[in-house]
Amino acid sequence: MKIYCLILVFFVFAIPASAQDKYKYAGEFLNVGAGARALGMGGAFVAVADDATTTYWSPGGLPSLKSRELSFMYCQQFQSLVKTNFISYVHPQTKWGAFGISWLRLGVEDIPKTGYIDINQNNMQDFDDKNENGVKDPGELYIEHPIQVGSFDDIEDGIFLTYGKKLSEIFSVGLNIKYIKQSLSSNTSTGIGFDIGALYEIFEGFRLGVNLQDVTKTKLKWDSVTKHEDIIPFSVKFGVAYIKPIQPLKSLLTLSWSLDTKYNTEMHYGVEWWLLNTLALRIGMNVDELSAGVGLKISAFQVDYAFIGHDDLGNTHRISTSVKF
Numbered sequence: 239m240k241i242y243c244l245i246l247v248f249f250v251f252a253i254p255a256s257a258q259d260k261y262k263y264a265g266e267f268l269n270v271g272a273g274a275r276a277l278g279m280g281g282a283f284v285a286v287a288d289d290a291t292t293t294y295w296s297p298g299g300l301p302s303l304k305s306r307e308l309s310f311m312y313c314q315q316f317q318s319l320v321k322t323n324f325i326s327y328v329h330p331q332t333k334w335g336a337f338g339i340s341w342l343r344l345g346v347e348d349i350p351k352t353g354y355i356d357i358n359q360n361n362m363q364d365f366d367d368k369n370e371n372g373v374k375d376p377g378e379l380y381i382e383h384p385i386q387v388g389s390f391d392d393i394e395d396g397i398f399l400t401y402g403k404k405l406s407e408i409f410s411v412g413l414n415i416k417y418i419k420q421s422l423s424s425n426t427s428t429g430i431g432f433d434i435g436a437l438y439e440i441f442e443g444f445r446l447g448v449n450l451q452d453v454t455k456t457k458l459k460w461d462s463v464t465k466h467e468d469i470i471p472f473s474v475k476f477g478v479a480y481i482k483p484i485q486p487l488k489s490l491l492t493l494s495w496s497l498d499t500k501y502n503t504e505m506h507y508g509v510e511w512w513l514l515n516t517l518a519l520r521i522g523m524n525v526d527e528l529s530a531g532v533g534l535k536i537s538a539f540q541v542d543y544a545f546i547g548h549d550d551l552g553n554t555h556r557i558s559t560s561v562k563f
Contacts, residue, residue, distance in 0.1 A: 264456075264458060264468035264469055264470045264471075265394075265396075265418055265420075265429075265431075265456065265458060265468070265470040267342070267344040267394040267396070267420075268342065268396055268418070268470075269500065270322055270342075270344060271294075272291045272294035272295070272311060272324040272326070272340075272342060273289065273290075273291035273294070273309060273311055273324070273542065273558050274311060274531055274533075274542035274543055274544035274556040274557055274558040275289065275291070275510075275518075275520070275531065275533055275542040275544070275558065276291055276295060276508075277522075277524075277529060277531070277544040277546055277556055278508075278510075278520035278521070278522060278529055278530060278531020278532075278533075278542065278543070278544035278545070279492075279494060279508025279509065279510055279520050279521075279522040279529070279531070280506045280507050280508045280521075280522020280523045280524045280529050281496070281498075281506045281508070281522070281524050281529075282477060282479075282494040282495055282496045282506035282507055282508035282522060283295045283296075283477075283494065283496070283508070284296045284435075284447040284448065284449050284475040284476065284477040284496045285437070285445045285446060285447030285477040285478050285479035285494060285496065286299075286445070286447075286477075286479045286481075286492060286494050286508075286510075287299025287300075287302075287435075287437060287447055288302060288303065289303070289307060289309065289560060290303075290307040290308065290309035290326040290327065290328045290338070290340075290560055291309060291324075291326060291340075292328065292338070292400075292412075293326050293328065293338040293339070293340040293398050293400040293414065294324070294326070294340060294342065294398065295449065295475070296412070296435035296436075296437065296447050296448070296449040296475065297338075297400045297401070297402055297411075297412025297413055297414045297433060297434070297435040297449070298402065298410055298411055298412040298434075298435030298436040298437040298447060298448070298449065299402075299410070299412070299435065299437050299447065300328060300336045300337075300338055300400055300401075300402030300410075300412045301330075301331045301335065301336045301402040301403055301404040301410040301411075301412065301437075302404075302410060302437060303328055303330045303331070303336065304330055305330055305562045305563065306327075306328065306329055306330065306562065306563050307326075307327070307328050307560055307561070307562045307563075308325075308326070308327050308560065308561050308563075309324075309325070309326045309327075309558060309559070309560040310323075310324070310325045310326075310558060310559055310560070311323070311324040311325075311556060311557070311558035311559075312324075312557070312558075313554065313555065313556040313557065314554075315554045316554070319346060320344065320345070320346055321344070321345045321346075321347075322342075322343070322344050322345075323341070323342070323343045324340065324341070324342050324343075324558075325340060325341050326338065326339070326340035326341075326398075327339055327340070328400075331402075331403075331404055335401055335402060335403040336401070336402040336403070336412075337400065337401060337402075338398070338399075338400035338401075338402075339397075339398065339399055339400065340397070340398045340400070341395070341396070341397050341398075342395070342396040342397075342398070343393070343394065343395050343396075344393075344394045345391065345392065345393045345394070346391065346392040347389075347391045347392075348389045348391070349389055349390050349391065349392060350386045350389055351386065351387055351388040351389055351390055351423075352386055352387065390422070390423035390424075391421070391422075391423070392420075392421070392422050392423075393420070393421045394418075394419070394420045394421075395418070395419045395420075396416055396417070396418050396419075397416065397417045398414050398415075398416045399414070399415045399416070399417075400412060400413070400414050400415075401413050402435075408438060408439040408440075409436070409437070409438045409439075410436065410437050411434070411435065411436045411437075412434070412435045412436070413432065413433070413434055413435075414431075414432065414433035414434075414435070415430070415431075415432060416430070416431045416432070416433065416456075417429075417430055418430070418431060418456065418458060418470075420458065425460055425461055425462050426460070426461050427458040427459055427460040427461070427468065428458065428459060429456050429457050429458040429459060429470075430456070431451075431452050431454070431456030431470060432452070432453050432454055432456075433449055433450060433451045433452065433453065434449075434450045434453055435447070435448065435449040435450070436448050443480055443481045443482055444478070444479075444480050444481075445478065445479045445480075445481070446477075446478055447475075447476070447477050447478070447479070447496075448474065448475065448476045448477075449474070449475040449476075450472070450474055451472070451473050451474065451475065451500075452470045452471065452472050452473065453472055454472075455469050455470065455471055455472055456469070456470040457469055457470075458470065471500075473498065473499045473500040474498070474499045475496060475497070475498050475499075476496060476497055477494060477495055477496025477497070477506075478494070478495055478496075479492060479493065479494040479495075480492070480493045480494075487513070488513070488514050488515070489511060489512055489513050489514070490510075490511070490512040490515070491509075491510070491511050491512075492508075492509070492510040492511075493508075493509055494506075494507070494508040494509075494510075495507055495508075504525045505523075505525065506522065506523065506524055506525070507522055507523040508520065508521070508522035508523075509521050509522065512533075512535075515535065516534065516535055516536070517532070517533070517534060517535075518531075518532060518533035518534075518535070518542075519531075519532060520532065520533070520544070524546070527546070527547045527548060528547045529544060529545060529546045529547065530544070530545045531543055531544035531545060538561055538562040538563060539559070539560075539561050540559065540560045540561070540562075541557070541558070541559045542557070542558050542559075542560075543555070543556070543557050544556045544557075
């Protein structure tokens with residue numbers, strides 16, 4: 239199994255420089271996160287990946303799931319300007335492997351579209367034409383302030399088809415095929431991307447996880463006149479997790495850490511403590527922003543809450559639910 243570790247470490251530290259190119263914010267909505275449980279742990283979930291959100295965090299965790307599971311998350315961010323939905327269904331390991339499908343949507347509606355009042359009917363915004371040459375020269379200011387003439391929406395969707403397979407009792411791999419669609423006003427972009435994930439249990443309770451995202455550099459092709467293309471660069475999520483039962487307290491403690499190379503190597507830290515397999519307490523750091531959360535499990539049903547701090551745009555709250563069957 240040492241060769242598996244070497245392969246995973248190689249991919250983390252041998253990141254091509256293109257991952258930091260000018261397109262690094264393409265498909266940005268794919269980075270909002272999925273599941274209040276994982277987000278309450280600061281997004282340090284790539285080596286945990288043991289619930290239905292594994293289709294988002296790492297397809298390599300899919301074969302380790304023990305039952306079918308359906309998960310749903312909805313949240314409104316930044317004074318309800320941004321609405322996010324995530325729904326996922328996973329089917330555990332069969333002789334053909336494990337399967338999952340999920341949908342992530344982010345929407346910003348009623349974005350103001352501005353224009354101007356054309357008093358002179360010359361198809362241009364009026365300005366102080368000091369030399370009366372009909373041309374806006376430097377220093378000549380516009381007279382009319384912009385006005386709202388309508389609105390438009392920004393709707394972004396990602397559909398993930400996930401397949402995973404156990405190669406041994408301690409090593410599993412998975413593949414995401416994701417269809418991405420972005421609609422901005424009257425224009426649309428689409429693209430197909432691929433993620434490859436792996437999960438390796440080095441020894442009991444200590445796990446190593448990796449998610450190689452957009453391995454072929456996902457191209458998003460717009461239907462605009464210029465046929466513009468955005469490119470989502472290759473990036474890596476890599477992490478470790480230690481999961482330890484504490485029998486005297488009838489609890490389960492998880493410590494996790496991960497890094498993400500998408501934006502110049504960002505660090506994530508998370509802690510989860512399950513009490514009596516019913517109540518969970520969580521805390522984490524998403525780069526330099528605090529997160530926290532709680533979870534409640536009743537039989538096969540679970541509900542999770544996460545508080546996510548943001549210095550510039552304000553704090554947000556996320557709630558997700560899941561059921562196993």
